[in-house]
Amino acid sequence: MTSRLVQQLGAQNVAGGTAKALAEQIRALILDGRLTVGERLPSERALALELRRSRSTTTRVYGLLEVDGYVSRRHGGSTRVTLPHTAARVGPVADASAIDLSIASMDSTPGLYDATVRSLPRLAALRGASGYSLQGLPELRDAVAERFTQRGLPTDADEIMITSGALHAFNLVLATIGRRGERALVEQPTFPHALEALHRHGYRLVPTPVDVTGWDERHIADTLLRSRPHLAYLIPDFHNPTGATLPDTARSRIAATAQSVGTHLVVDETTAELDIDRGWTPRPLAAFGPRVITVGSMSKIAWGGMRIGWIRADRAMITRLLAVRPSFELGTALLEQCIAVELLREMPALTAHVASRLHAGRDAVAAGLESIESLSMPQTNGGLSAWLDLGAPVSTELSLAARDHGLILPPGPRFSTGGVLERRLRIPITLPPERTAEAMQRLRLAWDDVMSGGTTARTDMARSAVI
Structure with a gap:
């Protein structure tokens, strides 16, 4: 039976990767909340068998995660997910300049x-x-x-x-x-x-x-x-x-x-x-x-x-x-x-205000996407967000790159049951247009990083709720 960790990773996505690369992918799952704090992970031996990798590779993977504070291991016992004690002190989550696209919600109605x-x-x-x-x-x-x-x-x-x-x-x-x-x-x-x-x-x-x-x-x-x-x-x-x-x-x-x-x-x-x-x-x-x-x-x-x-x-x-x-x-x-x-x-006035705000937010996302090669706005007649097709399985990579530019962006697999939807990305249409325009500029920079192969995975970001 396949473990939840390997389901989230997708065995095909880690075949041939180095121990460091595999540790980074697991860290991304933890930071994004797809692996939960306290969750028990497969043993080194079991993970090696599932991934068809050597025992020394999986030992190295868990060792890297343990050094960074993302797992705790007991000798002869279990390996469980943790978060670094320093997570609450990191910059972008607490930085007022960061734009959080994990929250698809508007500010309060004027009424x-x-x-x-x-x-x-x-x-x-x-x-x-x-x-x-x-x-x-x-x-x-x-x-x-x-x-x-x-x-x-x-x-x-x-x-x-x-x-x-x-x-x-x-x-x-x-x-x-x-x-x-x-x-x-x-x-x-x-x-x-x-x-x-x-x-x-x-x-x-x-x-x-x-x-x-x-x-x-x-x-x-x-x-x-x-x-x-x-x-x-x-x-x-x-x-x-x-x-x-x-x-x-x-x-x-x-x-x-x-x-x-x-x-x-x-x-x-x-x-x-x-x-x-x-x-x-x-x-x-x-x-x-x-x-x-x-x-x-x-x-x-x-x-x-x-x-x-x-x-x-x-x-x-x-x-x-x-x-x-x-x-x-x-x-x-x-x-x-x-x-x-x-x-x-006052529902008629309330829904009219919501429609106006969402219309402006949708237009701002569409305008921002025009500057990003290969991405475009899908038909969006209402709701909270645009569901983008990235054209390649790079959603988690893009999410991590976005954090380097002060943009909190949950990847597509966050909305799935088994770590799939790496081609997809949710972009809220609920922010004020000027804030959305800035978010789309940061998304373009992250996209350019991913397309050029110059991404660096941040490891100091606390996970956040998705709303």
């Missing part, structure tokens, strides 16, 4: 301040209550339910639970229905922290491909029928990171197939309202099947700092979720809920 002021009387009226809100304020659940209804999915407030963001909602769902050892169908690429959550809950991941042109519907259907996964995690609207949208006809067929094999569909709608110029509006996937659980949030349309999300599910599932939630949280902050009520009342 946030006024909505906060308007929310204060609502908050003051709640002072006589306990302050705990397990399912969420009725007014906010009404507003979220109304938004689903407007989008073509009749919904009652009893089918809504308010959470502290969409990722929190997903983890709550997994804590409620999760089954260790079961299969979970996931898109490839997809949101990295969802993959981490599924791994943490013991799922075995079964990938299905997505690209800027969309999904392979036949592959999804065949995988559902063959593997009968317990759960499927999908991002059908402005998919993160490709930007694709799943058509209604495909939603209907996927929901029906999932229901026939008993698979829970967990749909992430965090990006559903990020339309620029798609030209059509699909119905929520939950409109096509009773076993669909939907998670969403305000983070991409209002502000990431306002941790408000929700779950839409049938009443029986909401009851189960309510029974589990107190074991790790007693509700969502009331102030944020009160603000969200005000913001949801």
Whole structure:
């Protein structure tokens, strides 16, 4: 059985490489978060057998990593991933001049301040209550339910639970229905922290491909029928990171197939309202099947700092979720809920502002790519990012080169289940145009380094979240 380390490396990518080169590739996996701190690595002997290399080579590899602080080894025991103690002191992560493209999110909407002021009387009226809100304020659940209804999915407030963001909602769902050892169908690429959550809950991941042109519907259907996964995690609207949208006809067929094999569909709608110029509006996937659980949030349309999300599910599932939630949280902050009520009342203005910002960000990325030979902007009608085809498997190399120019850029494999997608790169369209222009200049310098063979892998960068 192939170890996770070798899956992430890709045996074909390290064949014939020196011990130093192999150590650098493993270090890149650690810095990017594809190998996690504390994770156990194969023994020197086992790694040598998997890579068909000498024992002395793998001993040298682990020795180099240990000297730099990226693994810890016990004589006769295990080798585990660590981070150098000096990682918190390094420059570019803490450097205000660095541009972080691992975060695909905009700053706050201009209406946030006024909505906060308007929310204060609502908050003051709640002072006589306990302050705990397990399912969420009725007014906010009404507003979220109304938004689903407007989008073509009749919904009652009893089918809504308010959470502290969409990722929190997903983890709550997994804590409620999760089954260790079961299969979970996931898109490839997809949101990295969802993959981490599924791994943490013991799922075995079964990938299905997505690209800027969309999904392979036949592959999804065949995988559902063959593997009968317990759960499927999908991002059908402005998919993160490709930007694709799943058509209604495909939603209907996927929901029906999932229901026939008993698979829970967990749909992430965090990006559903990020339309620029798609030209059509699909119905929520939950409109096509009773076993669909939907998670969403305000983070991409209002502000990431306002941790408000929700779950839409049938009443029986909401009851189960309510029974589990107190074991790790007693509700969502009331102030944020009160603000969200005000913001949801102004959704047309809010979505118009988001579309304008994303349009400007998309134009800035497209303009920047014009100066980079071989790269171009794919069709991007909305969402958080452009999903670039680099034309060669150099994504990790480009990511490391970008750090030399003060650019934090997660490589394509960060969005995969097994270290693949080295030809791909996610570029957010969410930054202000002037910031994007500077980021694209730095990307061009890194690209030139890679194309000229003059890259130097930085080894002093702490890993960061991908949002």
